[in-house]
Amino acid sequence: MKLNNHNTSKQTKSPTAGKRRICFEVQADPGSHVSVAGDFNGWRPETHLLKEPEAGHFKRMVYLAPGDYEYKFVIDGDWTADPKCEAWKHNEFGSLNSVLKVEWS
16 A cells, blocks of 8 residues: 655635734614625625624624725615715715725734
8 A cells, every 4th residue: 555645734824814804883773784895895795794792883803905995884775885984985876985994004
């Protein structure tokens, strides 16, 4: 019998390497269905649902590489810009997207 001496353990790079931990949070009616969608997730709200650790307070941690990101919250199906974000950009639908700048400190 011939033994295979190949090393089967692979070193993989952490999926969060080179990224910063960002907390998205928003106030909404308790029990709402809340998510965040932006150019960091292909504008797919189903990929980043927010949790409600306190009644009416929703949050989600996301790891993002440095750069500028446009996003919106989706609250019970309504797309809304982040009321706490100070940077905005007009979008092709005639409304505003929030803009997040991720930098290394």
